[in-house]
Amino acid sequence: MIDKINSQFKKLQERLGPKAVWVIIGVVVIGVIILPMISFPQRAYWVRVIGFTGLYIILGLGLNVVVGFAGLLDLGYVAFYAIGAYTYGLLASGQFGIHISFWIVLPLAAILAALSGVLLGIPVLRMRGDYLAIVTLGFGEIIRILLNNLRGLTNGSQGIVGVDDPVFFGIEMTSGTHFYYMIFIVLPLVVFLVTRLNHSRLGRTWIALREDEDVAEMMGINTTAAKLYAFGTGAFIGGLGGAIFAAWQGSIFPGNFNLMVSINVICLIIIGGIGSIPGVIIGSVALITLPDILRQFSDYRMLLFGFLLIVMMIARPEGFIPSRRRKLEMHEETNPSLD
């Protein structure tokens, strides 16, 4: 049955062709732009859900640099998201009475997150695969525990409330619509950044690193630098997302930054198609929008989510829209290998 679904999927892809893809992209982009302008029932809810999907696409693109491009399995991505969020939360709220403009803190939060990404990267340089996964997971948990317990700094589990609204040319950004547009302006910039990186010399370095670290090193690639760049870039984007999240929510709590965030982001990358940028977008829609819509209907959404993850891995492990290179890799075991 699974093969049948797969072949149907392939047929559909072939029938649509490249032209139709552009049409779909055009329709989606226009739809995203005009959605908050038209009025329809539950508008605020939809603006929020789609805004969140956009935020998760940003996070997904960031983690995709680490996991998809460089092949470093990072299960603690939420840490950088948290660092970004708390940077803005602490520098623009009543917590310490500091009120710095969002537009100054946004890059600062991203840079701070990138620095912590590099700092995490240094000790784990020698680790591979599952070891890396568990250490990054531990790092994410440590950050969450610290947020929960450094009461003097973060106000513990009571979190930081009353985070300042950003001001954009005199307009105070208060409504969900404002942040919706902010996210969908940042998003194309992030897409541009990661696309350019993917096709750059550094991007090819990452691919080499992912394919075979030892061979890459033999070829004269500085694997240390490549890994740190990957961690730094991923963390930078995560920090960006975190600062936007803090400004949007107006209040942040350690509970917002639990392991499920990391797992969601990893899953959406893999469901969408690892290493592929359109894949991240489809994955976010599948994993963030759909469960949120289902939330209204039933208690069973997480059960279904778990079940679908398993089915997906069995039916289509390369994801919905795999990058061409990855697609070949996913089926490599069926070819004779020199291993």
Next chain:
Amino acid sequence: MEFDWVRFAEQLVNGLTVGSFYALIALGYTMVYGVLTMINFAHGEIFMMGAYVGLYSLNRMVDSGLYESNPLLAIVITFIAGTAGAAITGVTVEKLAYRPLRRAARLAPLISAIGMSIFLQELIRLLPSMGESITGIKIGGTFLLPEGVRNAVVGFLEEFGGARVKTYPGVFSTEGFHLGEVYITYSRVIILGISIIVMIALSLLVKYSRMGKAMRAVAEDKDIAALMGINVNQVISKTFLIGSSLAGMAGVMMGMFYLQIRNTMGFIPGIKAFTAAVLGGIGNIPGAMLGGYTLGLAEAIGVQFLPAVYKDVVAFGLLVLILIFKPTGILSEALTEKKM
């Protein structure tokens, strides 16, 4: 402030108890990693299943009066039930979620395992409401199932699972003995004793039995093992069977010791046990035991100097340190190096 030696010693005893749980669970991780090179992310949930099945069985023992008349037998039956429940879950999980992915890229089984972990947690939480909706199916205004069956099914599921915290009947007494000034309950001694006996038995099994030999061969190279006439699928199933049994046993003991269980209880011990497995050198059976106790003791010593909430920070901090200075874990072996 003077150093409180009594409290410190008590913490060490506690570390050994907690370490026993970690070690038992870590064995499952390490064995599965050995044969499949995958993190069985759902292992914590298998442990949770053990605790739930154990509780159900123990409640039946109490209801039927067997616990009153013969407590030892009742507890042994509870252990067998919990262990079997976890073992069946583990083997089923492997068959459904991992076996089809045997040849897939490395991330696929990990995601499938994460999916399974979420699925099992939610399954336990939703069992009663699922039971109600399924038995409530009506055809033409009449229930499909007779009243008695419906009530029995819903009653069973409500007794078994649900979103609420469930409480074990107090099996272990708080009695104990003094060792110097340190008070040690018998329950801790029993837990430590059972764990060590089980682990020694497992080591002997893997080292000397035919099955153990087959397991090690599969861990070394599945294809070659198959060529040598080993039924690889069967060996993997058995590995899951053994690993899950140990987790189930840990689940029952943890339920009896801490009394409260819930559907999310597998997560933290699962993560910690995996840490323990890595600490000892993943894929290495004595390593997992050593890692479990090291982690348990390290946490116990850590909370002596830091507030108790930083226990997890100590655990992960230790892990990072060991991995920096000795990335193959405490007991490294050629196998671990190869697979890293």
